[in-house]
Amino acid sequence: MTLLAILVLAALGWAVWKGKLQRQQLPPLLLGLAGAFLAARGSLLIGVGAIAIAATWYRGLTWRLFGAGAKKIDQSPLDPSPIDDARFLLGVSRFDNAERIRERHRTLIAQNHPDAGGSDERAAALNKARDILLDDLNNKRL
Incomplete structure (x- = not known):
């Protein structure tokens, strides 16, 4: 279990370093991972609650960082905006x-x-x- 936690933290660190994730996105991700850990260890109600809070937090943060209407429907993906x-x-x-x-x-x-x-x-x-x-x-x- 410790090895898995180290691998997950290393992957998150790499994603932040490469610019795939912003530092503001780490707390909800870590809360979601903690919720998954708690749910797997038997605290199902607390774990699922933590996952739901983390998902809502992450989605709201994503809307604020990237804008709700960031992608235009009529724009081709090959056409830069x-x-x-x-x-x-x-x-x-x-x-x-x-x-x-x-x-x-x-x-x-x-x-x-x-x-x-x-x-x-x-x-x-x-x-x-x-x-x-x-x-x-x-x-x-x-």
Whole structure:
């Protein structure tokens, strides 16, 4: 049983390290695993209750992190969205906040501004990407 717990914790650590999981997602996952352990050891009512709480907590957290309407039905999975393009252009992830987006934009615009030897098109694309991502963050808050 100890070996299994070590393997599960190692897998969760790897998932966080690789960016597959956010640190905010760990508490509900660990609660669910503890509930499964309790249910397997005979405390069925407490274990199932812990699993139900963990599932609800995790689902609500996922909605807050990734947005309830993150996937559009009419969009092809092979077609990248403007938000994904903007994230790629600025070099930010879907987990970055507005401050990080602005910081990354300032860094890139300083390197690509027309007055610093950059092109007008590149600066306009960086400004548009920043606006798209900040609008998306504001829409998720509403």
